[in-house]
Structure formats: C-alpha cells, structure tokens
Amino acid sequence: MKNLCIGFIGAGNMANSLINGLLGQGIEPESIVASDIDNSKTERLRRESGIRTASNQALVDEVDVIVLAVKPQILARLCQDISLHSRRKLVISVAAGITLAKMESWLGSDTAIIRCMPNTPASVGKGVSGMIANANTSKSQRALATDLLTAVGIAVWVDNEREIDAVTAISGSGPAYYFLFLEAMQEAAREIGLPDDTAKILCLQTAIGACELANSSCDSFGELRREVTSPGGTTEQAIMQFESGGLRELVQKAITAACDRSKQLAKG
Numbered sequence: 001m002k003n004l005c006i007g008f009i010g011a012g013n014m015a016n017s018l019i020n021g022l023l024g025q026g027i028e029p030e031s032i033v034a035s036d037i038d039n040s041k042t043e044r045l046r047r048e049s050g051i052r053t054a055s056n057q058a059l060v061d062e063v064d065v066i067v068l069a070v071k072p073q074i075l076a077r078l079c080q081d082i083s084l085h086s087r088r089k090l091v092i093s094v095a096a097g098i099t100l101a102k103m104e105s106w107l108g109s110d111t112a113i114i115r116c117m118p119n120t121p122a123s124v125g126k127g128v129s130g131m132i133a134n135a136n137t138s139k140s141q142r143a144l145a146t147d148l149l150t151a152v153g154i155a156v157w158v159d160n161e162r163e164i165d166a167v168t169a170i171s172g173s174g175p176a177y178y179f180l181f182l183e184a185m186q187e188a189a190r191e192i193g194l195p196d197d198t199a200k201i202l203c204l205q206t207a208i209g210a211c212e213l214a215n216s217s218c219d220s221f222g223e224l225r226r227e228v229t230s231p232g233g234t235t236e237q238a239i240m241q242f243e244s245g246g247l248r249e250l251v252q253k254a255i256t257a258a259c260d261r262s263k264q265l266a267k268g
Contacts (some may be wrong), residue, residue, distance in 0.1 A: 004031065006148070007063030009056055009078065010047055010070035011036035014094055017123035019068065021152030023049055024125055035059045056082055060089075065148065068093040073266045079106035090141045092116050092148075096168050097265025099161055101135045112137040114145050117164055117172040118152070127153030130167030132160070141174035165266075178253070182207060 006022070008015045011034050019032055029050035035058075036042045042053040060066055060082045070078055072095040084091075084107060092114045093103055103113050114137060118129040133142055142157075149155035158164060182203050189199035196225040214224055229235045 004065060004144070005033065005063040006031060006065045006067065007033045007035070007054075007059040008069050009035050009059060009082075009129055010068065011038070012071075013065070013120060014118065015069035016045070017120045017127065018069070018094075018118060018152055019045065019049065019051065019123055021122040021127065022148075023051075024123075027151070031176040033059050033063055051127065060084060063089070065090045065092060065144065066094060073096050074097055076102070076106055079103065081168060084108060084111060088112075088133070089138070090114065090144060092145060094118055096172065097165070099266050102266070112141050114142070115161065115164055116149065117167045118149060119171050119173075120175050122149075122152035125152055127154065128171045129153065130158050130164055130171065131155060131157045132158050132164055137159045165259050165262040168262040169255045173258045176259035177251075178207065180253040238239070 006027075007075060008019060015034065019034065022032065023029060032049075032051040033054050034042050034045055034051055035054055035056045045051055046053050054062065058174060066089060068078065069089065075095045075098050077233055091103070091107060092223070094116050096117065098115070100113055100115055103115075104111060107113065113135070114133045116129055116131045118127050121127045123127075127149070131145060131149065133145070137145075146155050146157075158167065185203045186196065186199045187207070189202065190196060194202070214221060217224060219227070225239070229239055237261050
C-alpha cells in the first residue's frame with residue numbers, strides 16, 4: 001500500500017477511525033486525501049494528522065482507492081455528482097444498507113466496487129470488517145482491500161450481501177452495545193459504593209481480560225461463563241438476574257432491529 005493514494009469522501013467517525021488506524025500502521029499522511037461537505041472536519045484532520053484535503057472530484061481524479069464514508073441517505077447524490085474517468089479505480093463503500101447493484105447504477109456498471117462494514121475500533125488497530133465485492137473487482141483489488149482493512153484490524157469476506165446486513169448488526173454497530181453495557185456496569189458500581197474512577201478501571205479491565213481470555217481459549221463462551229459461575233455463589237446470583245430479566249431475548253431483539261434497519265436503508 002506504500003505507493004497507493006487513498007481517498008476518503010466523508011470525514012465523520014468511521015473515516016476518522018480508518019484514517020487514524022492507517023496512520024498508526026505507518027501509512028504516510030501524504031498518501032491519504034479527505035473531503036467532506038463540512039470543511040471544518042477536513043481542516044481538523046489536516047491540522048491534527050497531516051493528511052491532505054481536496055474537493056470530491058479532485059480527490060476522485062487523484063487517488064487509487066476511493067472510500068465512500070458518508071451517510072447512506074446522501075450516497076446516491078454523491079455518486080451521481082462525481083465522475084470516475086478511470087474504471088481501474090477501486091471504490092469501497094462503508095455506507096450501511098446500500099447494495100452493490102445500487103452503487104453500480106450510480107457509478108457505472110463496470111466500476112469495481114466493494115461493500116464493506118468496518119467498525120470504530122479500527123482507530124486503535126482493533127477493528128473488524130466484513131466485505132463483499134462485485135464481479136468487476138479483480139483478485140488484486142480484493143487483495144488490496146484486504147490489506148487496507150487488515151491494517152486496522154481483521155477483515156473477513158462474506159458470500160452474499162444478506163450477510164453484510166448481519167455483519168452491520170453484529171460488529172458494525174456492536175461497539176456501542178459493549179459501551180452501553182460498560183456504562184450500565186459503571187452506574188451499578190456507583191450505586192453500590194465505588195468511586196467513578198475505580199469503577200471505570202474495574203469495568204474496563206474486566207472487559208479486556210474477559211475478551212483476551214475468550215480469544216485465547218478453545219472453550220465456547222458458554223463454557224467460559226459456566227467456569228466462573230460457582231453454584232450458590234455471587235456470579236450465579238447475577239447471571240440469574242440477567243436470565244430472568246430476558247437478557248438473551250433483548251439482545252436478539254436489538255440485533256434483529258439493527259439488521260432490519262440495514263435492509264430498510266437498502267430500499268431507500
């Protein structure tokens with residue numbers, strides 16, 4: 001990727017996460033160009049990270065890889081306002097719910113397009129991205145996209161676009177679920193007498209440790225949970241409250257709602 005120029009149209013949270021992750025992996029700031037309708041966002045990025053900024057069309061004309069990181073609701077107009085003079089360019093869209101077919105209709109049926117759903121932990125090199133490519137995307141372009149996304153975490157290819165909607169609901173939106181649970185744990189810790197700073201450390205390190213343990217273990221999540229849950233102990237009491245309160249059903253309902261919303265966005 002050292003000789004490539006990567007452009008980000010849209011400078012919101014996701015673009016910031018990917019840009020910061022790439023910079024953290026040693027990509028030169030001069031190799032990254034950003035544009036946004038809000039000039040203050042690109043100016044802040046330029047000032048803080050040293051990347052370059054440009055208009056949408058100037059960016060498209062210069063870069064090798066175009067990352068479309070705008071809200072799904074404005075992607076159609078954006079695509080129709082830019083001109084791809086070279087069909088050798090690779091377009092990567094991180095807009096939730098927008099299908100490959102729709103992007104082909106806006107950008108040209110012979111455009112190489114990858115639909116991707118990353119997540120914000122990419123900013124610290126811990127992201128995970130699901131990807132699917134259209135028929136115009138070459139093996140080398142798929143490999144390039146893999147290199148780009150694995151520079152900021154893990155990348156997986158899925159077999160069909162329905163799975164991208166599921167990826168969106170699980171990992172794309174997933175960081176917010178964990179933040180909500182950490183928020184709730186910290187509030188509960190406060191209620192039982194712990195200072196906020198102590199509660200934050202305990203909640204964060206417990207989450208980090210549990211995830212590291214799960215990642216290094218061959219045991220299922222359920223088996224790991226049962227190992228911690230001694231009969232008649234404190235953990236069992238807490239788990240019983242979660243189970244009787246319908247935690248599993250609520251999680252299923254929430255993730256289904258996120259997946260359904262991704263499908264709705266595809267319909268416009």
